[in-house]
Amino acid sequence: MKKRLLAMLMSVTMVAGMTACGGSTPAPAADPAPAKTEEAPAVEEEAPAEEAEVEEEAPAATADGELIKVGIINNDPNESGYRTANDADMKATFTADNGYDASFAYSLKNEEQIAAAQKFIQDDVDYLLISAAGTSGWDTVLTDAQNAGIKVILFDRTIDADESLYEASIVSDMAKEGQTAVDWLASQNLPEYKVIHIQGVMGSAAQIGRTKAMDDMVAANDNWTMVTQQTAEWNAETAQQIVQSAIDSKEDFNVIYAENDDMAKGAVAALDKANISHGVDGDVIVMGYDCNKWALEELLAGNWNYDGQCNPFQASYIDEIIQGLEAGTAPAQKTVIMDEKGFDAKTITQDDVDKYGI
Amino acid sequence: MKQKKSFGEIVNVIVHKQIFIPLAALFILVVFNFIADLIVNDGTSFFEITYGMSKDGYHVLSGNLITVIDNASELVLLAIGMTLVTAASGGQDISVGAVIAIAGSVILRIVCGDGSDANTLQAPIILAFFAACIVAMLFGAFNGMLVAYFKIQPMVATLILFTAGRSIAAWINNNELPVMNAPSFGYFGKFIPGIAVPTPVLIAIAGMILIGLVLKFTNLGLYAQSVGINPNSSRLNGINPEVIKLITYVILGFFVAIAGLIKVSRVQSINYSVIAKDIEMDAILAVALGGNPLGGGKFNIWASILGAYVIQMLTTTLFRYNVDATALPAYKAVVVVVLVVLSAPVVRERLNRLFASLKSKNEGKEAA
Numbered sequence: 001m002k003k004r005l006l007a008m009l010m011s012v013t014m015v016a017g018m019t020a021c022g023g024s025t026p027a028p029a030a031d032p033a034p035a036k037t038e039e040a041p042a043v044e045e046e047a048p049a050e051e052a053e054v055e056e057e058a059p060a061a062t063a064d065g066e067l068i069k070v071g072i073i074n075n076d077p078n079e080s081g082y083r084t085a086n087d088a089d090m091k092a093t094f095t096a097d098n099g100y101d102a103s104f105a106y107s108l109k110n111e112e113q114i115a116a117a118q119k120f121i122q123d124d125v126d127y128l129l130i131s132a133a134g135t136s137g138w139d140t141v142l143t144d145a146q147n148a149g150i151k152v153i154l155f156d157r158t159i160d161a162d163e164s165l166y167e168a169s170i171v172s173d174m175a176k177e178g179q180t181a182v183d184w185l186a187s188q189n190l191p192e193y194k195v196i197h198i199q200g201v202m203g204s205a206a207q208i209g210r211t212k213a214m215d216d217m218v219a220a221n222d223n224w225t226m227v228t229q230q231t232a233e234w235n236a237e238t239a240q241q242i243v244q245s246a247i248d249s250k251e252d253f254n255v256i257y258a259e260n261d262d263m264a265k266g267a268v269a270a271l272d273k274a275n276i277s278h279g280v281d282g283d284v285i286v287m288g289y290d291c292n293k294w295a296l297e298e299l300l301a302g303n304w305n306y307d308g309q310c311n312p313f314q315a316s317y318i319d320e321i322i323q324g325l326e327a328g329t330a331p332a333q334k335t336v337i338m339d340e341k342g343f344d345a346k347t348i349t350q351d352d353v354d355k356y357g358i
Numbered sequence: 359m360k361q362k363k364s365f366g367e368i369v370n371v372i373v374h375k376q377i378f379i380p381l382a383a384l385f386i387l388v389v390f391n392f393i394a395d396l397i398v399n400d401g402t403s404f405f406e407i408t409y410g411m412s413k414d415g416y417h418v419l420s421g422n423l424i425t426v427i428d429n430a431s432e433l434v435l436l437a438i439g440m441t442l443v444t445a446a447s448g449g450q451d452i453s454v455g456a457v458i459a460i461a462g463s464v465i466l467r468i469v470c471g472d473g474s475d476a477n478t479l480q481a482p483i484i485l486a487f488f489a490a491c492i493v494a495m496l497f498g499a500f501n502g503m504l505v506a507y508f509k510i511q512p513m514v515a516t517l518i519l520f521t522a523g524r525s526i527a528a529w530i531n532n533n534e535l536p537v538m539n540a541p542s543f544g545y546f547g548k549f550i551p552g553i554a555v556p557t558p559v560l561i562a563i564a565g566m567i568l569i570g571l572v573l574k575f576t577n578l579g580l581y582a583q584s585v586g587i588n589p590n591s592s593r594l595n596g597i598n599p600e601v602i603k604l605i606t607y608v609i610l611g612f613f614v615a616i617a618g619l620i621k622v623s624r625v626q627s628i629n630y631s632v633i634a635k636d637i638e639m640d641a642i643l644a645v646a647l648g649g650n651p652l653g654g655g656k657f658n659i660w661a662s663i664l665g666a667y668v669i670q671m672l673t674t675t676l677f678r679y680n681v682d683a684t685a686l687p688a689y690k691a692v693v694v695v696v697l698v699v700l701s702a703p704v705v706r707e708r709l710n711r712l713f714a715s716l717k718s719k720n721e722g723k724e725a726a
Contacts, residue, residue, distance in 0.1 A: 235633075237625060
């Protein structure tokens with residue numbers, strides 16, 4: 001009996017621990033500001049389950065009339081390095097110093113995001129910035145926002161709603177990213193391109209855009225051949241196995257086109273094991289995406305050849321649009337496609353690594 | 359009196375062994391690759407093993423077979439733990455992938471320290487590994503507690519960590535994706551300089567020896583089996599079913615920590631959302647392929663281990679023949695369905711009866 005009681009007590013504490021640090025998936029674990037982690041769980045427990053957590057960034061005292069009130073609805077920063085960088089960028093831009101009073105809400109669930117949007121409308125924000133988890137279901141809340149005179153700006157993801165309901169949408173063009181990378185590869189003027197193509201999770205926007213450019217190029221040119229085209233589902237280790245398999249089958253290849261940095265890293269591990277030279281002046285060209293800091297450092301060291309950017313820094317674009325709207329000028333076009341760079345190992349500098357690494 | 363067994367009888371004995379199914383599956387894959395080698399005949403063989411030089415200037419073994427035994431290592435370790443858990447608790451732990459993420463995150467957190475320098479270890483790896491072991495075993499104990507003392511279905515109990523584990527892993531490292539480039543950190547997932555066999559293979563063998571010794575010199579195997587068959591009667595015989603169940607989950611936690619070390623060492627970094635993704639399903643599959651009843655009771659660790667190798671062999675074979683990426687899971691599913699159906703106790707019993715009736719008919723004919 002005593003033992004059982006003890007076991008019960010221990011489990012209860014463990015369960016409590018779980019809800020405090022892990023069970024609350026959407027918010028506290030995701031909070032990049034370390035100072036907040038202590039108070040965040042308490043907030044989470046009180047918040048009703050169906051409502052996304054809303055946290056006040058700027059203290060109420062500083063929220064005088066001059067500050068522009070923005071409500072930012074984002075995906076969970078825990079989702080990926082991209083999202084972490086995106087969130088940090090937002091937090092760095094929309095500060096009181098820059099004239100903003102920003103509130104943030106995070107969720108990977110569409111309905112929670114919509115609930116958060118409704119709350120922001122009640123709070124009477126000036127601007128609503130949304131990176132939607134899902135594409136549908138936003139019409140009603142966006143109409144409400146419009147009626148309340150709140151301007152909506154979408155970032156990173158588009159939604160299926162009438163264009164009149166939002167001011168602008170700032171997005172990445174994955175197909176363009178793919179085209180930039182493949183054009184760079186074509187500009188290397190190799191006599192023959194024998195490509196190992198490692199894809200991301202099939203059907204994801206990044207995979208479709210980045211694959212299409214390569215597929216088109218291989219289909220259009222006789223000196224481009226696809227040695228292997230496989231999905232590693234963004235997983236470094238699976239990518240390693242795919243390249244290992246090509247090496248074991250004595251396939252001849254001179255390009256590794258991986259759709260993210262992790263998979264390029266896995267591929268390189270297989271090359272190193274077989275002592276195949278890669279990178280600048282190597283036998284195999286290595287290409288990756290996302291511009292992780294460590295990946296750009298590989299470029300700087302000449303181990304890889306190319307890294308394509310998937311730009312998470314939308315805040316400056318949004319800032320520009322808001323300042324324009326405040327001055328009374330509507331953005332030139334509804335859909336703003338961000339500049340996305342591709343880095344070449346031969347030209348990359350330490351400044352690029354510091355500036356663009358995520 | 360006893361006469362020499364006929365060939366048919368010997369086959370019969372082998373077929374009735376539990377280990378027959380994974381062995382047969384392995385054999386079929388080997389034959390398939392052998393025939394495919396002959397047909398394709400492009401100067402390469404699935405079975406070729408080369409003794410080459412790695413970038414660091416050390417001799418290493420490589421080839422498809424090496425890839426199979428190398429990449430199966432984590433799965434082998436998990437299959438050992440999962441078999442014990444299955445036997446004792448009559449259910450499976452679906453949180454192993456998530457706990458691997460946690461263990462890996464703990465290891466990187468400790469070896470990376472403040473993350474200022476990605477090229478030197480900030481703390482000894484052994485310390486990081488011990489910490490990961492403790493953490494993974496605690497989470498194992500948590501699962502075991504829910505299963506043993508609260509009588510929650512194992513799959514439901516472990517669903518908690520399955521859902522939350524990867525977030526916990528991210529939280530341990532403040533949501534960053536640490537990288538540790540020190541060469542010695544790669545020894546556990548790649549090669550130790552001067553040793554041509556991939557380290558994960560050696561670790562997996564060590565794990566097998568360890569569990570072999572434990573099963574031989576302790577009563578763990580017997581106890582787990584009896585608890586799985588009937589907890590009440592084992593209690594009457596002086597075994598505490600709760601403690602035995604708890605122990606099996608803690609043991610699984612230990613193996614999960616080792617698998618986590620191998621995983622993070624392989625790529626020298628971590629990605630919380632994809633590390634060891636879906637590995638819990640493969641581990642359960644390995645147990646099922648080994649012919650172990652998933653409802654608990656009798657078990658055969660070695661059959662599960664063979665099952666793990668079969669799964670990796672299948673994956674490597676599919677990569678080798680460059681099966682279309684979108685169709686790959688479908689191919690895998692077909693093979694898995696056939697194997698699992700064949701190894702299901704019901705089917706095997708039916709087949710046995712069928713054999714027996716055929717045999718008695720034959721005997722009847724001979725007598726007449």
